[in-house]
Amino acid sequence: MNTGNFVRIYLFLMLMMTSGVSFASIQVGGTRVIFPASDHEASLQVRNEGTDDIMIQSWIEAGPEQAERDIPFAITPSLARLSHRKQQTLRIFYQGKGLPEDRESVVWVSVQEIPQVSELDNTLQVAFRQRLKLFYRPNGLPGTADEAASALKWNILKTAGKTILLATNDSAFHVSFAKVAIVAGDKEYAVEPTMVGPRDAQRMVIKGIPATAGGEAAIAWESINDYGALIEHKASIKF
Incomplete structure (x- = not known):
């Protein structure tokens, strides 16, 4: 941490200790x-x-x-x-x-x-x-939001030495995530999730996965439904 940031944080903490604070x-x-x-x-x-x-x-x-x-x-x-x-x-x-x-x-x-x-x-x-x-x-959309979360298509892309997860959503609904992870061998690698819009695709970064990873793996994701509840999903995926 540089000196300027340290001083700003110190002053902020001192102000909180000596003043009333509205939360x-x-x-x-x-x-x-x-x-x-x-x-x-x-x-x-x-x-x-x-x-x-x-x-x-x-x-x-x-x-x-x-x-x-x-x-x-x-x-x-x-x-x-x-x-x-x-x-x-x-x-x-x-x-x-x-x-x-x-x-x-x-x-x-x-x-x-x-x-x-x-x-x-x-x-x-x-x-x-x-x-x-x-x-x-809108009225009359085919399928449901829950079905959209289950029907996502997942692919692994390797570009410029990086391993990327591609999520494709063919439905008319948005899919939001609480968690996405790749399980390869005995290790789990966290993914930086991004909401996927209708008839769209999003690339997501897989954290810490080695560039040499390959073969069979599993993908686990938690989607968020209309009521804010988390729904667990799991599927196989190939590198």
Whole structure:
């Protein structure tokens, strides 16, 4: 660690020990939001578990390969006051056009806590933000999101002396991961997982695997379903 970073960390820790510090109070109901096209709106519950009143600010951000101006969603209320142990329902609306109808689309929902102005001196206040994926799901898509996670196609690529894992998703749904690993011989190698979009493929780095690895292996992955639960999968793979 260089001297500049050490000094900044030291000063920050000293400030925390000598000052009051505001920590995150909001609890968001869920890890993701699913918005079926058959529904008129989606909702998200936010609860204040802290001891003080807070303000929350909410907004929607562009997903991968989207421009901010192309977001066809609105969220209300965008700004709200939350008392201790109270909750607020955030309502999300889709304008009815602007997204593909043959596959899922994803954007981000951000909820930020804005602490009230402290009456104490030397108080460090931090605005905490939580970010969730919002999946817009058109009507009539073939298959299900759970089937998409099970039906992924996996391949090993060796390029420029590196071993890469390729995940191909032929479905109309996104597949998100909590964990991906390669088991070769008696060793397990962690993979840096990346969400795979509909009818898309993603390359993932396999950590620490030797360039000489080959033969039969197994791949194990945990997908995240609509409710945030982890689903385990396993398949054989060849180098």
